[in-house]
Amino acid sequence: MLDLAVLLHSYANSTRPGHGRFLSQSFSGNPIKQKGLGRDVKPKNNQQFGARGRLVNLVSCISMKTLTRKEEIIEVASQLFKEKGYNAVSMRDIALAMGIKAASLYNHISGKQELLSTLILRVAREFTLGMNSVMQSSESPLKKIERIIELHIDITVNYSEGLAALNNDWMHLENEDLESFVRMREDYEENFRQIIKQGIELGEIKSYHPEVILFSILSTLRTLYLWYQKRGKLDVNLLKREMVAVLIQGII
Structure with missing residues (x-):
């Protein structure tokens, strides 16, 4: 079995020339030469690694993006929070997924709470900005509801990990961050x-x-991110058109 440490070591040294070759080969099924072992290893199907395989996928996806170190940490944390839940994820888990030492994380963030608040408040502000735009328009109430449905779909597509944290872990926010989130959520619901x-x-x-x-529409929209990922990447315009039709049809 391909050693997870080898994969993480490869990611940690991703600034070296040709670093992308290791990860791309590990998914293509081609033999990989493990440094120091002097032999080729044929990777098995990634699903056979269970949690390890998901971690490899996570590192590979992050490495393909152009992000600051802090953004990388937030991205990795969001995936782990979504999979395991905020309380079950430690700073060491995040560091392991990135192939770095846990102490190095604190050069960029103050701790796990900062990661959670960044994820949740970012999404909450997107909802607030979208709702403010709807409220300021002169459109009919029915058209405004259509726009709110479309807003939820856009945020689902672009912030699925943040939505998972918002729905499942918002109660772990602290002090001003918790107050800010609750206020934005209550204002959003009142406007709706x-x-x-x-x-x-x-x-x-x-x-x-x-x-x-309100409950019927929001309960569907707030869990859309779960269904959307299980169903695969559906055409966004088709999803908007048909969800608007289904949800609106029941109230007109």
């Missing part, structure tokens, strides 16, 4: 609620209880 009520008053939306409509 007011749009629904206005739609009912204007006769665009059936006179169901606004809380039932």
Whole structure:
């Protein structure tokens, strides 16, 4: 079996010329010469590595992007938080996934809490900016709801790891970060609620209880990231068109 340490060592030394060859070969199934062993090793299917295989995929994906060191740390942490949950991930786990020493992480971040708050508040601000744009428009309530659905889909596609942290680990935020997140979430829901009520008053939306409509739409949209990844990368425009049709059809 291909040693995980060899893969991590390769990533840690990724600034060396030709570093990409190691990882690309490890996924193609071609023999890899393990340094110091003097023999070729035929990698098995990556799924056979279980957690190790997922870690290899993670390192490979990150290495293909042009990110600052801090952004790399956030990216790796977001993947691990999503897979294992915030409480189950240590700074040592993050360092191991990056092939560096845990102490090196603190040159770029203050700790795990900073990683969590960065992930969650980044996504929360995207929702807030999107909702502010919707609220400032002169569109009908029904059209505003369509735009909110599309907003959730865009954020799902672009921030799936951040959404996982937001939905599953927001309660681990601390102090001002927790207060800021809760305030943004409550403001978002209240704006959505007011749009629904206005739609009912204007006769665009059936006179169901606004809380039932709000819950029905948001509960679907907030778990969309789970379904979207399991189904594979669907065409975003198709997803927007059909989700808008399905969710809106039940309230008009």
